[in-house]
Each structure stands twice: as C-alpha cells, then as structure tokens.
Amino acid sequence: MPEVTNPRSVRLAVAQTPVRDDPRDAEALRESGREVRALMREAGTRGARIVHFPEGAICFPDKLVLSVDGPDAVGPADWDRCQWPVLQSEPAAIAALARELRLWTVIASAHRLTGQHRPHNSLYVISDRGDVVTRYDERLLSKTKVSYLYSPGISPVTFDIDGVRFGCLIGMEIHYPELFAEYEKLDVDCVLLSTTGVSPGAASRRRATPRSTATGSASRCPRSTAPPRRQESSHPTATGLSGAPRTARHPWRG
Numbered sequence: 001m002p003e004v005t006n007p008r009s010v011r012l013a014v015a016q017t018p019v020r021d022d023p024r025d026a027e028a029l030r031e032s033g034r035e036v037r038a039l040m041r042e043a044g045t046r047g048a049r050i051v052h053f054p055e056g057a058i059c060f061p062d063k064l065v066l067s068v069d070g071p072d073a074v075g076p077a078d079w080d081r082c083q084w085p086v087l088q089s090e091p092a093a094i095a096a097l098a099r100e101l102r103l104w105t106v107i108a109s110a111h112r113l114t115g116q117h118r119p120h121n122s123l124y125v126i127s128d129r130g131d132v133v134t135r136y137d138e139r140l141l142s143k144t145k146v147s148y149l150y151s152p153g154i155s156p157v158t159f160d161i162d163g164v165r166f167g168c169l170i171g172m173e174i175h176y177p178e179l180f181a182e183y184e185k186l187d188v189d190c191v192l193l194s195t196t197g198v199s200p201g202a203a204s205r206r207r208a209t210p211r212s213t214a215t216g217s218a219s220r221c222p223r224s225t226a227p228p229r230r231q232e233s234s235h236p237t238a239t240g241l242s243g244a245p246r247t248a249r250h251p252w253r254g
Helices: 026-045 084-101 143-149 171-175 177-185
Strands: 012-014 050-052 104-111 120-126 132-137 158-161 164-170 190-195 211-216 237-239
Touching (some): 026 050, 120 164, 164 171, 164 177
Parallel strands (some): 050 104
Antiparallel strands (some): 104 120, 120 132
16 A cells, blocks of 8 residues: 555744743843744744744743742742843744744743732744734643742643644643643644753753753654754634633733
8 A cells, every 4th residue: 555644744943042040131031032033033044834942942930049038048939020021022022023934933931920920831822923822831830830930821722834733831741641642632743842851940050951842642743852952824723722712912911
C-alpha cells in the first residue's frame, strides 16, 4: 500500500531567549522584547507560519526578588514591584510585529489580574493579524509558584492554523501525562510546551536558558526540542475547555 501522508502542515519556528529574572528592571524587559522581535523577524524570513517562545521569554521572575521577606527568604510575591507598564507594552509591540510579518506568535508572560489576585503564568497566542486570540494559563504549578507567585489557570486551550490544531502547556506540566491525554481527546495535533527547565529564582544562579518545545500528541506531530544555549486564517479559532471561543477584551490584563 502507498504510504498515507497527512496533507496538513505548518512550518513552526522554535525560538530561544536568555533568562532575565528581575521584573523591576524596565530596560532589561525592553531588551527581552527587542530580542523576541529580532527572532520573530528571523523566523519570518525562514518561512515560518508560527513562532513559539519559551517560558520567561520576557521575564522569569525570581522568587527572592519579589519576596516580601526577601532578599534572603522566600515569601509571598509583591507584584507591585513589577514594571507592569513595560510588561504590557512589550507584548503589544510583539503583537504589532506579528501583524506586520503575518506570523502567528506564542509568547509567555505574566498576566496581571485585577485587585490583589496574583497574576497567571501565561502563554499569549497572537494571530497573524496581531490579535490575541486566546491565552493559556499554567494550571499545575510548582509548589513555589502556587504558594508565592501565581494564580493557577483552569482549562486547556486550543487554536487552529491551516487545519492543524495546537494546544499549550507551561513549565513542569510536562510531567503530567494526563494533560497530554486531555489534549488528545480535544483532537490536538501538536502541543506547544514552554519551559525554562529551572525553578523560579534559580535561573540567574544556574545561568540557564529557557526552552521552547513542540511536542506531538499521539505521535501525529514530530517532536521539536530546542537545546540549551547562553491558515492564512481569515477567521482564526481558539477555544477553552467548553469549546466556546475565548476572547480577550483586555488582552494584557483582566
């Protein structure tokens, strides 16, 4: 019998960025944004349809930097120390470039919530029109993350590009096969996993580099793992657990 091939294909760029772990440093955050946009341009020149960035692409906050009991003891994070205007303007600039390049972009950042709620550790999915079509919030957080830093998310998300369905995971969620099984039930072709590979606060001490990994669901998509270093969619779709489209009225806060 002739080999059966899947006619659906999407060229995926997997990008890597250095770790910056101080969200108080506005210039460092801006430098992260510049590096992300340079990699987006490179991905675009190589014909990528989508570019996937690691956890901490803009900043991976150090638990001691934000600790109310720091700098020598871990305690609840004081997110008021964070340069939120920059953390919101940089993703906005990234979205504008995604529209210019016609390049889907999956970028990680802390997502600010209202009131005194801790932010989510999130992946923004930006379409080739520059719109945030959905956002994935890390659900199964490490002990440090859930105790001191972030609010957990509640559901998986999927989005489709040229007939290929993607799902998202972050950080230590790679250790939970039930999350991948969940995406398989949602008919996902490829799971995008973004991680630094280290615990919050260990990045600067280990001089680690974040990883961005594309992992296939049920072997329907080849695995693409970045090693450590220093559809034409007129109507893009993105869904949460209920299957209803997720919209982002205030994409960088809410």
